[in-house]
Amino acid sequence: MTAFEVTAEPRVAQSLETMLTIRAFEEQSAALQAAGKSPSMCTSVGQEASAVGVMNALDERDQILTNHRSAGHLIARGADPRRILAEILGKSTGYCGGKSGSLHISVKELGVLLTSTIVGGELSLAPGVALSRQMLGGEGIVVVFFGDGAASEGIFHESINIAAMWNLPVLYVCENNQWQAYVHRKETMHADHISTWGASYGVKSLTVDGNDVDAVTAAAKDAVSYVRTERKPFLLETYTYRLRGHMEPDTQQYVDPKELDSWKQRDPIATYEKQLLADRAITPAELDAMKARVRAKIEEAAQYAMESPYPSFQELTTNVYA
Amino acid sequence: MSMHEETSMRTMTMTMTPDAAMVEALAEEMRRDASVLTFGEGVATKGYELAKEFGPQRVRNTPLAEGIIAGTAAGAAATGLRPVIDLLFAPFLTFAMEEIVNSAGKLRYISGGQFSFPMVTIVRTGSGWAVGAQHNHNNEAWFVHSPGLKVVMPSNAADFKGLLKSAIRDDNPVMFFADIGLLHTPGEVPAGEHVVPLGKANVAREGSNVTLVSYGKSVHSCLAAASTLADEGVSAEVIDLRSLKPLDEETVLASVRKTGRAVLVHEAAAPCGVGAELAAIIAEKAFSSLRAPIVRLTGPDAPAPASFPLEAAYAPGADAIVAAVQKLTSS
Numbered sequence: 156m157t158a159f160e161v162t163a164e165p166r167v168a169q170s171l172e173t174m175l176t177i178r179a180f181e182e183q184s185a186a187l188q189a190a191g192k193s194p195s196m197c198t199s200v201g202q203e204a205s206a207v208g209v210m211n212a213l214d215e216r217d218q219i220l221t222n223h224r225s226a227g228h229l230i231a232r233g234a235d236p237r238r239i240l241a242e243i244l245g246k247s248t249g250y251c252g253g254k255s256g257s258l259h260i261s262v263k264e265l266g267v268l269l270t271s272t273i274v275g276g277e278l279s280l281a282p283g284v285a286l287s288r289q290m291l292g293g294e295g296i297v298v299v300f301f302g303d304g305a306a307s308e309g310i311f312h313e314s315i316n317i318a319a320m321w322n323l324p325v326l327y328v329c330e331n332n333q334w335q336a337y338v339h340r341k342e343t344m345h346a347d348h349i350s351t352w353g354a355s356y357g358v359k360s361l362t363v364d365g366n367d368v369d370a371v372t373a374a375a376k377d378a379v380s381y382v383r384t385e386r387k388p389f390l391l392e393t394y395t396y397r398l399r400g401h402m403e404p405d406t407q408q409y410v411d412p413k414e415l416d417s418w419k420q421r422d423p424i425a426t427y428e429k430q431l432l433a434d435r436a437i438t439p440a441e442l443d444a445m446k447a448r449v450r451a452k453i454e455e456a457a458q459y460a461m462e463s464p465y466p467s468f469q470e471l472t473t474n475v476y477a
Numbered sequence: 478m479s480m481h482e483e484t485s486m487r488t489m490t491m492t493m494t495p496d497a498a499m500v501e502a503l504a505e506e507m508r509r510d511a512s513v514l515t516f517g518e519g520v521a522t523k524g525y526e527l528a529k530e531f532g533p534q535r536v537r538n539t540p541l542a543e544g545i546i547a548g549t550a551a552g553a554a555a556t557g558l559r560p561v562i563d564l565l566f567a568p569f570l571t572f573a574m575e576e577i578v579n580s581a582g583k584l585r586y587i588s589g590g591q592f593s594f595p596m597v598t599i600v601r602t603g604s605g606w607a608v609g610a611q612h613n614h615n616n617e618a619w620f621v622h623s624p625g626l627k628v629v630m631p632s633n634a635a636d637f638k639g640l641l642k643s644a645i646r647d648d649n650p651v652m653f654f655a656d657i658g659l660l661h662t663p664g665e666v667p668a669g670e671h672v673v674p675l676g677k678a679n680v681a682r683e684g685s686n687v688t689l690v691s692y693g694k695s696v697h698s699c700l701a702a703a704s705t706l707a708d709e710g711v712s713a714e715v716i717d718l719r720s721l722k723p724l725d726e727e728t729v730l731a732s733v734r735k736t737g738r739a740v741l742v743h744e745a746a747a748p749c750g751v752g753a754e755l756a757a758i759i760a761e762k763a764f765s766s767l768r769a770p771i772v773r774l775t776g777p778d779a780p781a782p783a784s785f786p787l788e789a790a791y792a793p794g795a796d797a798i799v800a801a802v803q804k805l806t807s808s
Binding site (some may be wrong): 176178218249252253254255259261268269270271273275278279280281282283284286287288290291309310312313316317320321374395438473474475476477 | 514534537539540542544545547548549551554555556557558560575576579580584585587588589590591592593594595624625627635638649790
């Protein structure tokens with residue numbers, strides 16, 4: 156057994172548990188929506204390895220900007236599922252006091268800042284957050300998660316261009332999930348990989364299998380190390396697939412069943428489970444215990460969120476102005 | 478500060494253009510607070526004095542990309558800096574609406590108060606330079622209608638300085654509309670620390686028969702009209718709003734309650750404009766004081782023309798104000 160495997164082992168079990176937690180959380184959210192107990196939300200089912208792998212490479216110094224498909228990023232960063240779900244339900248115990256709902260959850264104490272649901276909004280804000288890091292000091296970097304849809308917005312060009320010209324410490328993580336709301340990526344762009352665009356800006360770029368959490372972790376560690384030491388942007392594309400629809404509920408009638416099935420065969424969680432069991436990094440009993448733990452955690456989150464109070468009507472006009 | 482400015486020891490004021498007053502305000506605030514920085518299209522090149530004093534970190538040129546200039550300001554404002562950005566002309570704001578309206582204006586509320594956005598966005602607009610409709614569009618009301626933003630539009634050099642200083646110190650995103658026609662007209666500016674609070678109108682001239690409410694360059698048309706009207710025995714009060722949001726309702730209402738007549742004057746078009754808002758407020762809160770219908774004098778619902786005579790006709794002038802008041806007071 157090599158030193159790498161020894162140090163990596165606790166991490167991999169944790170990666171699996173985090174991915175399972177994200178999946179269970181989002182399936183719970185969707186179930187609440189289907190039961191008429193929650194507003195709609197956008198899930199990241201199928202993309203869990205991307206969120207967990209990138210977060211594995213970060214520490215508390217770093218700041219994160221995410222988007223409407225944020226539950227995976229939040230949970231991987233250590234956010235409390237109870238408070239995320241409470242926010243989705245618009246409850247006062249949510250991270251934003253119920254004023255965000257599912258679409259723009261920020262958790263400042265975890266460094267998850269300025270979550271925007273305008274596709275590309277996160278790209279417009281990331282350079283400014285990094286400019287603060289550049290001017291106020293510290294070794295923290297800024298990670299911005301966006302999709303192939305946001306990469307189609309003009310602001311992608313403006314954002315990565317200014318980050319390159321101003322040497323801003325931004326790790327651009329494009330989660331290329333093949334779908335731009337209800338439109339397949341292949342209908343909107345020639346390139347298969349967003350990472351190929353980085354060279355035009357003089358920005359180092361890489362595509363990684365976004366369904367392989369260990370691969371994402373390794374690539375993200377290299378990318379983070381580059382951004383942290385060079386103080387320059389990097390573009391990391393995690394090539395993945397959105398297994399559920401754009402937003403709940405969604406029959407996915409517009410999805411090619413063969414394509415969907417081929418990606419379900421590559422489900423990042425099922426694949427990783429098999430791999431860990433085969434490697435004996437985890438025993439079947441440990442896996443069962445892990446799944447039970449996750450189930451209990453999410454059930455508790457649902458109960459907490461459902462029982463939490465709504466904000467008072469006074470909150471209608473608070474926090475408009477500083 | 479330019480070498481050409483004169484200091485008057487007697488009044489302790491200096492004569493300078495609004496353009497110079499803005500540079501002075503910015504320089505003073507940058508000296509006072511290390512978190513203030515400025516960037517935009519040509520900011521470091523045109524503002525070479527600022528660039529020289531504060532260096533390339535705090536005075537930056539940007540690409541001609543209003544969206545990312547505003548977005549970068551919002552991101553920086555939320556994380557410890559106080560950016561002042563220059564987007565040149567007000568119509569260019571259409572490229573920055575997402576960042577200003579959806580991010581800077583809303584993310585404080587959406588996040589449950591986790592962030593604030595102490596940033597100032599400077600733009601120029603208004604008739605006077607014959608630049609046409611894509612460089613001249615008094616679109617200030619768009620931002621009054623957007624929650625979370627504050628909006629100012631000064632009428633004189635002293636207010637340019639004092640309002641910009643307040644805007645920089647405010648913890649909210651402030652839209653600073655600079656009326657092009659005023660920028661190179663020198664005026665008196667109090668020496669040293671001069672801060673004009675946001676949300677406080679100025680009674681530019683006291684009067685008793687009619688209230689003229691205005692802002693920006695149109696204030697001067699109102700003052701000229703008031704002078705003509707005085708010769709005819711009509712006493713007009715002129716209110717310079719200075720801030721469009723927050724709006725100083727009390728000063729306007731107190732004046733209308735006194736005079737019983739209100740003429741609302743601005744260069745921006747009438748539909749859903751600041752005049753419409755003021756008319757509604759007056760009708761709601763001072764209706765019983767009104768002795769005549771409220772009158773709005775505004776630019777037309779048309780793009781701003783480039784030709785000088787047409788441009789001059791676009792903005793409501795002193796003659797039109799005098800005529801409107803004569804009609805009101807003779808009935």
